[in-house]
Amino acid sequence: MAKQEAVRVVGLSKWFGDFQALKDVNLTVSHGERVVICGPSGSGKSTLIRCVNTLEDHDDGEIIISGVKIGENPSSDKKALAEVGMVFQQFNLFPHLTILENLTLGPIKSRGISKADAERLAMKYLERVRIPDQAHKRPSGLSGGQQQRVAIARSLCMEPKIMLFDEPTSALDPEMIAEVLDVIVDLANEGMTMICVTHEMGFAKQAADRMVFMDGGEIIETGSPDAFFTAPETDRCKRFLDQILRH
Numbered sequence: 664m665a666k667q668e669a670v671r672v673v674g675l676s677k678w679f680g681d682f683q684a685l686k687d688v689n690l691t692v693s694h695g696e697r698v699v700i701c702g703p704s705g706s707g708k709s710t711l712i713r714c715v716n717t718l719e720d721h722d723d724g725e726i727i728i729s730g731v732k733i734g735e736n737p738s739s740d741k742k743a744l745a746e747v748g749m750v751f752q753q754f755n756l757f758p759h760l761t762i763l764e765n766l767t768l769g770p771i772k773s774r775g776i777s778k779a780d781a782e783r784l785a786m787k788y789l790e791r792v793r794i795p796d797q798a799h800k801r802p803s804g805l806s807g808g809q810q811q812r813v814a815i816a817r818s819l820c821m822e823p824k825i826m827l828f829d830e831p832t833s834a835l836d837p838e839m840i841a842e843v844l845d846v847i848v849d850l851a852n853e854g855m856t857m858i859c860v861t862h863e864m865g866f867a868k869q870a871a872d873r874m875v876f877m878d879g880g881e882i883i884e885t886g887s888p889d890a891f892f893t894a895p896e897t898d899r900c901k902r903f904l905d906q907i908l909r910h
């Protein structure tokens with residue numbers, strides 16, 4: 664396997680009972696590459712990225728992260744998975760903790776960092792997501808866009824090399840989408856490897872190196888944003904783009 668591969672998914676299949684949610688999915692993402700995944704509801708986008716960081720088990724196929732085949736050795740799995748951060752549609756912040764406490768919890772507990780160092784790290788990433796002034800508030804005192812930026816900062820505090828985003832802006836009011844996407848674009852420009860499920864096609868055009876279109880548990884089409892948006896190869900992809908670009 665080439666060293667520069669961040670994530671490689673080989674022949675991945677996943678069933679929920681009798682229903683096959685992923686069908687022989689193959690995807691390789693290089694270090695520094697930004698991949699945007701889109702596709703209709705139920706096409707398996709979340710399942711795919713949840714399998715990548717083992718939030719879901721898979722039934723067939725392989726997941727390889729930075730050269731480590733997941734599922735063979737618990738200690739190498741742990742090390743490889745520590746490189747992967749994830750941001751969900753819902754922010755999942757602890758409501759009873761301040762923003763700073765939300766951010767320092769992971770580093771103190773699972774990375775063994777001192778409280779002072781964890782707070783320095785947290786402030787660094789709060790600055791990165793442009794809300795250092797919110798550090799001492801509780802999540803309920805922040806807007807949705809600010810809470811999602813905290814969730815991104817929380818993930819960055821674990822110093823991941825690969826970020827997975829699952830529709831990070833779809834729970835936000837429209838006026839807050841841009842502030843979150845701007846932060847993700849900043850990360851992309853800094854060279855973060857990312858796999859982002861989103862239907863924000865303006866963002867995709869701006870930030871993606873490669874588009875992936877899923878339907879029915881399969882990757883139907885991949886391509887550069889230019890080719891993908893101007894000349895999709897399949898009817899299914901054309902129809903999907905027509906629908907979402909109309910809005």
Ligand SMILES: Nc1ncnc2c1ncn2[C@@H]1O[C@H](COP(=O)(O)OP(=O)(O)OP(=O)(O)O)[C@@H](O)[C@H]1O
Pocket residue numbers: 679682684702703704705706707708709710711
């Ligand atoms: N825990 C589960 N149990 C049973 N079926 C599931 C489960 N999670 C997902 N599925 C099914 O698997 C399919 C893929 O779901 P998934 O959440 O990956 O789709 P998606 O592409 O992310 O959709 P959306 O755009 O709505 O988020 C769907 O048909 C869904 O109903």
Ligand SMILES: [Mg+2]
Pocket residue numbers: 708709710829
């Ligand atoms: Mg989903």
